[in-house]
Amino acid sequence: xKIKLDSMSTxxxxxxxxIIIILIGIQTWTAWQNANSEKExxxxxxxxxxxxxxxxxxxxxxxxxxxxxxxxxxxSVKEAVGLEDRERLIEIVTPxxxxxxxxxxxxxxxxxHLPPGRSFVxxxxxxxxxxxxxxxRKTVVEVxxxxxxxxxxxxxxAGLAVRGVAPIFWGEDTKxxxxxxxxxxxxxxxxxxxxxxxxxxxxxxxxxxxxxxxSAFDTKGQIGRFSTLLPPPKGVGEGLVDLSLLKSGIKRPVxxxxxxxxxxxxxxxxxxxxxxxxxxxxxxITGIKNRIQSAVKGALLTSFLGLLLxxxxxxxxxxxxxxxxxxxxxxxxxxxxxxKMDRVLPVEGASEIRDLxxx
Numbered sequence: 001x002k003i004k005l006d007s008m009s010t011x012x013x014x015x016x017x018x019i020i021i022i023l024i025g026i027q028t029w030t031a032w033q034n035a036n037s038e039k040e041x042x043x044x045x046x047x048x049x050x051x052x053x054x055x056x057x058x059x060x061x062x063x064x065x066x067x068x069x070x071x072x073x074x075x076s077v078k079e080a081v082g083l084e085d086r087e088r089l090i091e092i093v094t095p096x097x098x099x100x101x102x103x104x105x106x107x108x109x110x111x112x113h114l115p116p117g118r119s120f121v122x123x124x125x126x127x128x129x130x131x132x133x134x135x136x137r138k139t140v141v142e143v144x145x146x147x148x149x150x151x152x153x154x155x156x157x158a159g160l161a162v163r164g165v166a167p168i169f170w171g172e173d174t175k176x177x178x179x180x181x182x183x184x185x186x187x188x189x190x191x192x193x194x195x196x197x198x199x200x201x202x203x204x205x206x207x208x209x210x211x212x213x214x215s216a217f218d219t220k221g222q223i224g225r226f227s228t229l230l231p232p233p234k235g236v237g238e239g240l241v242d243l244s245l246l247k248s249g250i251k252r253p254v255x256x257x258x259x260x261x262x263x264x265x266x267x268x269x270x271x272x273x274x275x276x277x278x279x280x281x282x283x284x285i286t287g288i289k290n291r292i293q294s295a296v297k298g299a300l301l302t303s304f305l306g307l308l309l310x311x312x313x314x315x316x317x318x319x320x321x322x323x324x325x326x327x328x329x330x331x332x333x334x335x336x337x338x339x340k341m342d343r344v345l346p347v348e349g350a351s352e353i354r355d356l357x358x359x
Contacts, residue, residue, distance in 0.1 A: 020307050027303040035292045050253045050266035053279045056190050057162045061151040064183035065164025067100065069149060071181050072166040081112060081179040082170030086129070089121055097123055109184040117141045120179060139165045139271060143180045152271025153187060159229045160187040160206050160268065160277055188230045204230035205246055206277035226278065237263060237282045249278040260286040
């Protein structure tokens, strides 16, 4: 029976190929895991700015409070509020506020109030006054009741705003305010400023707690109990912000990946630390994904070429050390069996094969 040496080579190489395939699989899995880890690190770094709006708002609220305290400390302002002289107050404050605005890039509004929570002077809307705001303007009520200043985010008729509210005292009574003054900055304007400076695409969603604050809310953009205060930029994140994301985002920062878009949602809290809205950002991670895919492809290509080289080396070694010497031995054995007793076998191949040749 003729011995098929090729089958022996095949039997040797098949396990080798199997091991190599397993190694390729391990290398692929490792490259994929490393790429995912790198992706998570990059995403975490990018999404770490989710609290930027709250930090900016808190800083602006402090600045607004400083302006409010400065206005409340002017003697003529104290007297005008104490005497409830609107014309006099407007005459005094208008040039001051105009000067402040000329040195600031923020849109500021100044509002004076009387106890227990009544609008006295809105410098941006002079013909509207005397309305009761105590039902939804808790910062004003608190300042008028306690005589202590307050700052932070609070909802109003114009949506969510960053406020600094200071009491106004007049005469000898330093415990009971005769009124209060607040400096206001729209939270939307803060988000837009961040977007302009950093190129960040964002949106704001607020909770409607009081009907009187509904005028500034986009009822068409209603998502459950959340209303759209600042809609996403056109063509970005359309239909991707759902109730589930907002419900989670008002409790804690969350991240949602949709295709090449990373969506972060983080809570907006009022001056008492209660959740009143959600800040949503839309981050394009196409570049990150492309870099990761390139890295994975490069790693796999390098592994494949390296393993292909290993296959070639193994094949040559098996061929030189085993297959060819055995083929020569088989040929010699056939010649000897046919009567050529003087046939000499070449001594080559692995040591075991050489021993076989000389035996």
